[in-house]
Amino acid sequence: MATFIKEDAKPRVTFLDDGTEVYRTSPWSPPGCHGVGCGIRAFVKDGKITKVEGDPDDVITQGRLCVRCLRVLDLQYHPDRIVHPMYRDPADRGKADAWKVVTWDWAYDKIEEKIAEVKEKYGPNALTVLTGTGREAGRYMTNTSARICVTTNQCYTQTGFSCMAPRDTVCSMIGGAGYIEYDFANGLPGRYDDPEWVQPKYLLNWGRDSLRSNPDGTWGHSIIELLKRGTKLINVDPRVNWLSTRALYHMQLRPNTDTALAFGLLNVIINEDLYDHDFVEKWCYGFDEFKERVNEYSVEWAAKVTEVPEQMIRDVAHCLSEKPWGLNMGLANDQNPNGVQSVHCLYALAAITGNLDIPGGTNIGWNITLDFGGNKYDGNGEDSSANQKKEVIPPNPVTQEQRDTTIGLSQYKIYQLLLGKAVPDVIIDTLETDEPYPIRFCWILHTNPVSPTNTAAPQRWHAALKRMDFVVAQDIFMNPTIASCCDLFLPLATWLEHDGYITQLMGEHPGPVKGMVKVIEPVGEAKSEFQIIHDLAQRPAFHDNFYIDGESKVSSIENYITQDLTKVVGFGHDWEYLKEHVQVSRKTEYLKYERGMLRADGQPGFNTTTGKVELMSLMFAACDGDPLPYYEEPVFSPYWEDVTADDPLHDSEASRFMRSYTAEHPDWKKDFPIILTTGARNWASFHSEHRQSKMLREIKEYPYVQMNPELAEQIGVIDGDWVRIENPWGHCYEKAKVTPIVKPNVVMADHGWWYPEEDMNEPSIGGVWASNINTLVPNDVIGHYGFGAPMKALCCRIVKADKPPLKEVAPQNLKSQQNYPGSIKNDPFLKDLVVE
Amino acid sequence: MTQKYGLLIDNYWCTGCHSCEIACKNEHDYPIGQFGIKMLVNGPWELMEEGKWEHTYYPVITTYCDLCADRVAAGEQPTCVLHCLASAIEYGPIDELAAKMAERDRRTSLLIP
Numbered sequence: 001m002a003t004f005i006k007e008d009a010k011p012r013v014t015f016l017d018d019g020t021e022v023y024r025t026s027p028w029s030p031p032g033c034h035g036v037g038c039g040i041r042a043f044v045k046d047g048k049i050t051k052v053e054g055d056p057d058d059v060i061t062q063g064r065l066c067v068r069c070l071r072v073l074d075l076q077y078h079p080d081r082i083v084h085p086m087y088r089d090p091a092d093r094g095k096a097d098a099w100k101v102v103t104w105d106w107a108y109d110k111i112e113e114k115i116a117e118v119k120e121k122y123g124p125n126a127l128t129v130l131t132g133t134g135r136e137a138g139r140y141m142t143n144t145s146a147r148i149c150v151t152t153n154q155c156y157t158q159t160g161f162s163c164m165a166p167r168d169t170v171c172s173m174i175g176g177a178g179y180i181e182y183d184f185a186n187g188l189p190g191r192y193d194d195p196e197w198v199q200p201k202y203l204l205n206w207g208r209d210s211l212r213s214n215p216d217g218t219w220g221h222s223i224i225e226l227l228k229r230g231t232k233l234i235n236v237d238p239r240v241n242w243l244s245t246r247a248l249y250h251m252q253l254r255p256n257t258d259t260a261l262a263f264g265l266l267n268v269i270i271n272e273d274l275y276d277h278d279f280v281e282k283w284c285y286g287f288d289e290f291k292e293r294v295n296e297y298s299v300e301w302a303a304k305v306t307e308v309p310e311q312m313i314r315d316v317a318h319c320l321s322e323k324p325w326g327l328n329m330g331l332a333n334d335q336n337p338n339g340v341q342s343v344h345c346l347y348a349l350a351a352i353t354g355n356l357d358i359p360g361g362t363n364i365g366w367n368i369t370l371d372f373g374g375n376k377y378d379g380n381g382e383d384s385s386a387n388q389k390k391e392v393i394p395p396n397p398v399t400q401e402q403r404d405t406t407i408g409l410s411q412y413k414i415y416q417l418l419l420g421k422a423v424p425d426v427i428i429d430t431l432e433t434d435e436p437y438p439i440r441f442c443w444i445l446h447t448n449p450v451s452p453t454n455t456a457a458p459q460r461w462h463a464a465l466k467r468m469d470f471v472v473a474q475d476i477f478m479n480p481t482i483a484s485c486c487d488l489f490l491p492l493a494t495w496l497e498h499d500g501y502i503t504q505l506m507g508e509h510p511g512p513v514k515g516m517v518k519v520i521e522p523v524g525e526a527k528s529e530f531q532i533i534h535d536l537a538q539r540p541a542f543h544d545n546f547y548i549d550g551e552s553k554v555s556s557i558e559n560y561i562t563q564d565l566t567k568v569v570g571f572g573h574d575w576e577y578l579k580e581h582v583q584v585s586r587k588t589e590y591l592k593y594e595r596g597m598l599r600a601d602g603q604p605g606f607n608t609t610t611g612k613v614e615l616m617s618l619m620f621a622a623c624d625g626d627p628l629p630y631y632e633e634p635v636f637s638p639y640w641e642d643v644t645a646d647d648p649l650h651d652s653e654a655s656r657f658m659r660s661y662t663a664e665h666p667d668w669k670k671d672f673p674i675i676l677t678t679g680a681r682n683w684a685s686f687h688s689e690h691r692q693s694k695m696l697r698e699i700k701e702y703p704y705v706q707m708n709p710e711l712a713e714q715i716g717v718i719d720g721d722w723v724r725i726e727n728p729w730g731h732c733y734e735k736a737k738v739t740p741i742v743k744p745n746v747v748m749a750d751h752g753w754w755y756p757e758e759d760m761n762e763p764s765i766g767g768v769w770a771s772n773i774n775t776l777v778p779n780d781v782i783g784h785y786g787f788g789a790p791m792k793a794l795c796c797r798i799v800k801a802d803k804p805p806l807k808e809v810a811p812q813n814l815k816s817q818q819n820y821p822g823s824i825k826n827d828p829f830l831k832d833l834v835v836e
Numbered sequence: 837m838t839q840k841y842g843l844l845i846d847n848y849w850c851t852g853c854h855s856c857e858i859a860c861k862n863e864h865d866y867p868i869g870q871f872g873i874k875m876l877v878n879g880p881w882e883l884m885e886e887g888k889w890e891h892t893y894y895p896v897i898t899t900y901c902d903l904c905a906d907r908v909a910a911g912e913q914p915t916c917v918l919h920c921l922a923s924a925i926e927y928g929p930i931d932e933l934a935a936k937m938a939e940r941d942r943r944t945s946l947l948i949p
Contacts, residue, residue: 051862054919063918070858070919211851211921221921224849240880242851245889683854695861698868699854741880812868 001570001597002587004189009057012517012582020045024055024582026514027495028502029135030446030476031068031075032686035217037502037514038065039583048833049073049496049520058583060186060219060512067683067696074693076494076523077835079816079825080756081476083524086489086822093466094484094762101821104525104535107488112541114470115149118441121469125402127151128427128439132447133163133454133687134216136500137474139564140529141445143554145421146396147545148536152406153439155422157447157461158454160782160789161415162334164216168508169418169787170343171365173619176607177598178365178508180350182326184222187510187588192229196590198360199229200326202248202319206236206346207258207792208330211243212681215330217505223328234316236261237332238677238792239706239748240741249316253306255677255746256336256634256793261313262345263631264302266294268317269353275321276354283593283606284351286616286627293628305631320353324361335679335791337654337783341629344617348629351613357591364592365508366569390566393553397545405437412786413623423786425456425653425779431464444473445529446492450481450765451688451754452678452774456789457729459775474529477692478820480768483760491526491822498528499557501578507568510588515578524822524830530557625784626650635781636795638669652784665728669795672727674711675746676794678773687752694836697811703750703771704737707798710744712736715798722801725749727794730775733805747798749773757814758806770805840948841903843917844933846924848942850893852877856916856925857895863904863915872900873916892943895925901949903927 014022021044026037039058043051052072054065075081085107092098102110118126129145131137131154145154156165171179182203188194203226210220227233227246235247236258244250253261269275270291280287303310319325327350333339355361403409407430408423409416415423430439442465449455450462465471465485473486482489500516507513522528527535537546537554546552553563561575570586578584589597596602605611609618614627621627626649633640635658642659644651662668684696691697705725707717717723719738724731725747734749742748751773758767769775776796782789809815824830852875860872879891895916904914908927912918917925926933930948937944 053859053862053915056913056918062923063913064921064923065855065859065919066921067854067858070855070862211853221851221923224851224922228849240882240889240891242880242891245880245891246849250887683852694868695858699858739880740882 001589003571003573003584004587005581005584006057006059009581009583012580018045020050023517023519024057025496025517025519026502026582027069027072028500028516029137030492030494031072032135032446032689033068034134034214035136035502035506036214036219036504037512037516038069039063040065040069042496042519044520047520049076059191059585064221067699068686068690071693071695072496073835074695075476075690076496077824077833078477078692079823079834079836080478080692080818080820081523081824082478082489082491082820082822083526083824083827083830084822085491085525086820088487090470090487093487094765096483096760096818099489099820099822104527107490108536108539110488111472111536112539114441116541118469122438122440124399125151125153125405126437126439127441127443128153128155128422128431129443129445130447130449131156131445133158135446136495137445137529139500140533143533144443144445146398148533148542149441149443150397150545152398152402152420153422153427155424155427157424157449159425159456159777159779160337160787161424162787162789162791163331163454164334165419166334166339166787167329167343169414170340170347172367172418174344174347174614174617175364178367179505180327180347180356180362180364181218181505181509182328183360183363183588184219184226186219186222186504186512187586189587192225196359196588198324200226200231200324200360201322202232202234202325203328204234204236204320204325205243205328206330207332208328209241209243209681210328210330212683217503232319234319238742238746239680249312251308251312251316252743253308255675256338256790257306258333258336258342259338259345259629259631260297260302260305261308262342262349263294263297264299264306264313265317265320266345266349267297267299267302268314269321269349270294272317274317275352279354280352283612285610285612285614287352290348290615290628293630297631320349323353324355324358326360327355327362331679332792334788336793337635337652337781337788337790338632339788340783340785341631344629347613348615351615356613357593359590363509363588364598365505367508391553391563392548392551394545394548408786414785414787417623425782425786428460428464428779431467432460440467440469442468442471444471444481444486446474448479448481448688450484451479451768452751452772453687455774456777456779457775458772459730460779474532476526477756478760478818479688480754480765484762484765489822490532491524493522493526493528493531496520497522497526498530499561499579500530501561501565503568510586512583512585513565513568513571513578515582517579517582523824523833524827530560623785624648634790634793636675636790636793650784652782654781654783654790657778657781668728672795672797673745674796674798676725676727676776676796677746677748677792678794679751679791680748682750685752688754691754692756694811694814697814701811702808703734703753705734705747705749705798706737706739706742707747708740708742708744709738711747711798712738715800717800722804723798724801725773725776725796725798727776727796729778730772732770732772732775733801734771734773747796755806756818757809757816760818767806839929841928842930842933842946842948843897843903843914844926844928844936845895845945845947846922846942847892847894847945849922850895850924851922852893853921855919855921859915859919863907864900866900871898873897894945897947897949903949
C-alpha cells in the first residue's frame with residue numbers, strides 16, 4: 001500500500017509582502033463539521049487571523065470551500081465566544097448571570113473532586129460522557145470516559161444511534177470490513193485522469209444530501225464532478241431536492257420504505273438474471289436463501305408500498321446491472337427502525353451486481369479508525385487492527401463488572417459486540433430513574449442534547465440532566481444545554497488553534513489524510529480537547545491510567561497523533577511528515593478481497609466466518625436476529641399492523657412502542673395524517689451550531705418546514721407564515737416554506753434550531769423550545785438491534801400559528817443579550833479581536 | 837481595444853451553495869444586505885412533462901463586481917471562481933468564454949461587469 005503527496009503544493013507557511021503569514025491547514029471542529037478536512041489557507045497578521053480561504057493545493061477540494069468555513073471568523077472572534085473556564089453553583093442552574101470565571105487548575109480540582117465523590121457515593125459506573133455527531137471530540141472521547149471518569153457509560157445520545165453506526169455496523173457484519181462508499185478517484189494520484197480510474201456509469205444516491213453536508217467525511221460535490229463527466233444519477237429521496245432534478249431517475253419513495261424499494265430492485269436483478277454470477281459463486285454466501293427471501297417481495301408489491309412506479313423500479317434495476325456503479329448510501333438508512341435491513345439489501349445490491357471494490361464502483365473500506373466504538377476499541381486487544389497499532393497506553397482501567405453493567409448492553413448484542421458503550425434510549429431512563437443504578441455525573445463533549453439535534457425528547461434530557469450532581473461541558477459557545485444544566489464550562493480551542501488529523505470517512509477509505517496544523521495560539525485560555533486530557537493525565541489521580549514507565553501516548557500532541565496514525569491502515573507516516581505536507585493521500589486499492597488485503601491471515605476473501613459476503617448473515621443470526629433482510633412498515637404509517645408480537649426474531653422496541661400506544665389510543669392515527677420528516681441539511685449550519693453568525697443567518701434566518709401547496713391551502717397558510725407542528729409527543733413552531741418538492745402528505749421540518757439572541761435564562765434558554773422539532777420524536781421507537789429511530793418518518797398535524805413564537809429580527813439587527821464573564825467581549829485584553 | 841474579461845457561469849450545475857456570495861463579501865468586506873454577486877433562483881416547479889422539473893440557480897454580478905482586480909493582479913483567481921463548490925464559474929477574456937459558451941449544451945450565462 002502506498003501513499004502520495006502533491007509534489008508541487010505550496011509550503012505549509014508562506015509570506016506575503018505586507019508580512020502576512022499564510023498557513024495551509026484543514027478544518028474539523030469546533031466549530032463543528034464532518035471530517036472531510038477541506039483545504040484551508042488562513043491569513044495571519046500580527047497574531048490575528050484576518051481571512052480564511054480555500055487551498056488550491058488540496059487534491060480533493062482544490063480551493064473550493066463552503067460558507068461555514070468562509071465565515072468561521074464570525075465564530076472564532078465572536079464577542080460571545082467563551083474563552084475562560086467558568087463555574088456556576090449547581091443550585092443556580094438556569095441563571096445566566098450566575099457564572100464566574102475560574103482558573104483551569106480550579107476547574108481540574110473540581111472535576112477530580114466530583115468524580116471521586118460521585119464514585120464513592122453512587123458506585124464506579126455512576127458517570128456518563130455524552131458525545132454528539134461527527135465532531136473531532138470523537139477522537140478523544142474514550143480518554144475522557146475510560147481513563148478520566150473510568151466509566152463504560154460513554155454515550156452517543158442520538159435515539160437508536162441513528163447516525164453512521166447502523167450503516168457501518170452492517171458493513172462489518174456482512175462484509176467483515178469497513179464502510180462501502182462510491183469511488184470518486186479520491187485515492188488515485190491522477191484523480192479522474194488516473195490510468196486506473198474508470199468512470200462509473202451510474203451513481204445510486206440513496207437518502208443522502210451530500211452537497212450540503214459532506215456526510216460522514218465524504219466530499220459531497222464529488223457527485224457534481226462525476227455527473228459533469230458523464231455518470232448518470234439515480235436519486236432516492238422523498239423530496240424533489242435539487243439533486244433529484246439532475247437525476248436520470250428520481251425514485252420519490254414514501255419515507256422509511258427504503259427496504260421495500262431495495263427488495264423491488266433485487267427482485268428484478270435476481271429474477272431477470274441481471275446479476276454477476278461469477279462474483280456470487282466466488283464471493284457470496286447464502287445466495288439461494290437470500291433469493292428465496294427476495295422472492296417474498298414482488299416488484300408490484302414494492303411499487304405499491306414505496307409509491308415508486310413499477311416501471312421505474314424495473315428500469316433502474318436494469319441500469320444497476322451495468323458495471324461499474326457507485327453506491328452513496330445516506331443517513332436516511334440510519335434514521336429508520338428497518339434501516340439495518342435496508343443497508344443489508346443495498347450491500348447485497350452492490351455485491352451481487354459485482355460492483356464491490358472495482359474501479360469506479362463501490363469501494364470497501366478498512367475497519368474504522370475513529371474510536372467511536374467506545375471501550376470496545378480501547379486497549380483491550382480485541383480490535384482487529386490491534387496488531388498494527390503502536391500506542392503507549394496502559395490497559396483500559398474499567399473493570400469487567402463495569403463493562404458488563406454498561407447501560408443497555410445486555411439488551412442489544414450488536415452494541416455488546418461492536419460498540420461497548422451505553423445505549424441512548426436506555427440510558428435516558430437510567431438518568432431519570434436511577435435504575436439499574438444511579439448516574440449522577442455527566443461530561444458533555446461538544447454536543448447540545450437539549451437542542452433539537454439528535455436526542456429524542458430533548459425535554460426528557462433537559463429534566464434528566466438537572467438530576468445530576470455535577471455536569472461538565474466543553475464547547476466554544478454557551479448553548480441551551482449548558483445554560484440550563486451545566487456547572488463547569490471548559491472553553492475549547494477551535495480548529496484554527498490546535499493540531500490534529502483528519503481522515504475521510506473516519507479512516508476507512510483511501511484518499512487524503514489531512515493535517516490540522518495549528519495556525520494561532522488559542523484565544524484567551526481556550527484549550528483543545530487533547531490539551532484537557534493531557535493536563536488531567538499529569539495529575540496523580542489519573543496519571544497511571546495514561547502512563548507506563550513514564551511514557552504515554554498523551555505526553556504530547558505530537559506523540560498522540562503519531563501513535564494514533566499507526567491505526568490508519570497503510571499510512572506509515574508520523575505527525576512531522578503529515579504536518580509538513582498538510583495532506584498525504586493513501587492510494588486506493590481495488591479488489592482487496594482477491595488480493596488478501598481484507599483478512600488478518602492475508603488470505604483472499606472477506607473477513608467473515610465464511611470468507612465471503614454473507615448475504616445470509618451469520619452475525620445477525622448470532623445477534624438474535626433474522627440472518628436475512630425483511631421489510632417492516634413504518635410504525636407511524638396508517639398501514640402499520642402489529643405482526644411481530646409473537647416473533648422474537650423480528651420484534652422491536654418500535655413495534656412494542658406502537659403496540660402499547662395503539663392499545664391505549666386506538667384511533668389516534670387519523671388525527672395525525674401528515675408524515676413528518678426531519679433533519680434535511682442546510683448550507684449555513686452544522687446541526688445546532690453556527691447560529692451566532694449574522695452573515696450565515698442572512699442565508700437562513702429561521703427554521704422552515706417544507707410543505708406542499710395543497711397542504712398549505714388546506715391549513716390556510718402562505719409562504720413565511722409561522723405554523724405549529726404537533727403530535728402526541730410534542731409541538732414546535734417553524735415557518736412555512738410552500739414548495740411542490742414534497743408530496744401533499746409529507747412535510748420536512750428543519751432541525752437544530754435555537755436562538756443565541758434570545759434570553760439565555762430558564763425557561764427561555766436561548767428560545768430552545770420554540771422550534772424544537774425533536775420534542776415530536778419519542779424515545780424507544782427503534783429497530784430490532786437497538787438501531788434506527790424514525791426521525792424521517794414521524795407523524796404530525798400542522799396548523800397556522802396564532803402568533804409567532806418569538807419576535808423576528810432581520811439578521812443585521814440580531815442583538816445578543818449574552819454577557820458571560822468568560823467571553824471575549826468581557827476580557828479587556830481581547831476586545832480588539834472581536835469580529836461582528 | 838483592450839481585452840474585456842468576464843465570468844462564465846455553468847447554471848445547470850450550480851448547486852446554489854452561496855459560496856460565491858460569501859466569498860465575495862469576505863473579499864470586499866460587504867455588510868449584510870450588500871452583494872457583489874447574488875444568487876437568484878428559478879424554481880423548483882414541475883414542467884408539463886411529468887417528472888421533469890425546473891430548478892436552476894443564476895448567480896448574477898452586481899454594480900460592485902470588479903472581477904477581483906486586486907486578486908487577479910496578484911496572480912490569484914477571482915474569489916467566487918476559487919470557492920464555487922460546483923466549479924461552475926470560470927474567469928477569462930470574454931471572447932474565449934463566448935467560444936466556450938457556444939460549445940455548451942446546457943444552461944450557461946456570460947456575465948460582464
